[in-house]
Amino acid sequence: MKTLKFIPIVLGAATLAFSLVAFTLKVEKPEKPLREIPKGCVFLTVMGEERSDSSFMYKTPDGVTTSVNRGLTWLAKAQNNNGGWGAGSHSRQHIMDPHAVQTDPATTSMVAMAILRSGSxxxxxxxxxxxxxxxxxxxxAVEQSPAATYNITELTGTQIQTKLGANIDVVLASxxxxxxxxxxxxDKALQARVKKNLNTCVAKIQRAQDRDGSMSGDGWAGVLQSSFATTALEAAQANGANVDEDGLRKSREFQKNNYNAKTGESKTDRGAGIVLYSVSGSTRASAKEARRVQEEMERAKGTGRLAQxxxxxxxxxxxxxxxxxEAIRYATAYEVYESAKQTAQREMCWMALATMAVKNL
Structure with missing residues (x-):
């Protein structure tokens, strides 16, 4: 009898549990979004290749703004009388006083771009x-550099040159x-002067290209110098500078060839052994061509020339x-772009996780 009395209790509990589960599943069923949320790439947003949706833009936290302002204040005080900034020599990293080191064009260009991005x-x-x-x-610096040289400074062994490459000064100046x-x-006179010096930088960058399209004078991660050079040439071209198209194409091809879209493997011998350095350049170099492929395909599908x-x-x-x-080249670029950006995101996630793990040790 005890067993028979127990059975209704069990059945009742089971029924209640089932009802709760069913209710929960019904309540938690996701609703259809009001609009399709486009797939984005965090890596490309950071690199400026894709715009972030306005719905993801938030007011900068006060703590971040305070830190940025503190950094800008420090940079203003660190500027030397000649208008430049320096990060010092790689072999004398113990010197921390920004006024006790020689200024260099690469560091100065980096700081100047940061100030420009901050709103000034x-x-x-x-x-x-x-x-x-x-x-x-x-x-x-550009005007005083000899016409036949690759770089715009006689300084060697600076912090930034050692990390990125011997000719990074002219690249970042560009x-x-x-x-x-x-x-x-x-100021039209200043504008003409800037344009003239931009053309000088472009000519030096393209003369410094090796046969494979890379930038000569590798540093610790030479692939980054070549990637910066590709970006510099593209930006200069967009601003009307005299950029040799064949040289720019070779520069892009070098970056794309560091990643094999078929196997997912990356060449890291010129990227300090770090996959992200190589694959980021591949993604960046193929982005412009991939964008054209996407636009032309959408246009063709919209007019019925191609199936959806x-x-x-x-x-x-x-x-x-x-x-x-062109079809072969652009199709390859699109394939590299799509595959490499996934690898780049994955590598960024691994690096973030590794950083968190180290902090928690």
């Missing part, structure tokens, strides 16, 4: 004076000039107007 320009902002002095420093030229509208399910293959690209050689 040549005509307005808290650090307008510092930015104008930095621009004058870079322009003098990037800075491309960034600042749009802020020279108020048509892949971005070389054959389909030929159908919509690409030459045979």
């Amino acid at each position: 320009t040549l005509t307005k902002g808290e650090y307008t004076a510092q930015l104008n002095k930095a621009l004058e420093y870079i322009l003098r 990037q800075f000039l491309s960034n600042v030229i749009e802020h020279t509208q108020h 399910s048509a892949p971005p293959s070389a054959e389909n690209l030929e159908k919509i107007g690409f030459s045979k050689d």
Whole structure:
């Protein structure tokens, strides 16, 4: 009898449990989103290749703003009288006083771009004076460099050269000039001077290219110098500089060839053995061509020239107007881009996890 009395209790409990589970599943069933959320790539957003959706933009936390302002204040005080900044020699890293080291164009360009990104320009902002002095420093460095040289400084063995490459000064100077030229509208003479010096930097960068498209003078992670050079050439071209298209194509090809989209393997011999360094350059170099493929494919599908399910293959690209050689090159670039960005994100996650693990030791 005890057993019979127990059975209804068990059945009742089971029924209640089932009802609760069913209710929970019903309540937690996800609703269909009001709009399709596009797939993004964190890596490419950071690199500036993709825009982040406005719904993901939030007010900068006060703590972050305070830290940024503190950094800018320190940089303003660290600027030397000649308008430049320096990170010192790689062999004398114990010298921490920013005024006790020689200034160099690479470090100065990095700092100047940071100031520009913080909101100050040549005509307005808290650090307008510092930015104008930095621009004058870079322009003098370019103008005083011998025409036949690859770089714009005689300094060697600096911190940034050792890490990125012997010719990183001219590369970063080119990037800075491309960034600042749009802020020279108020002074046509200055604008012409910036444009002339930008062309000088471009010519030096392209002369410094090796046959494989890489930048000569590797540092600890030479692939990064080559990646910066590709970006510098693209930015200069976008601002009307005289960029040799074949040289730019070779520069992109070198970056793309560091990653095999078929096997997922990366060449790390010139990237300090770090996969992310190599694959990030591959992703960045193929992004522009991949974007064109995507745009042309969408246009062809929209007009009915291709089926909606048509892949971005070389054959389909030929159908919509690409030459045979172009179709092969662009299809390969698209394949590298899609595969490499996934690898880049994965490597970034692993590095983040490793950093967290070290902090928790």
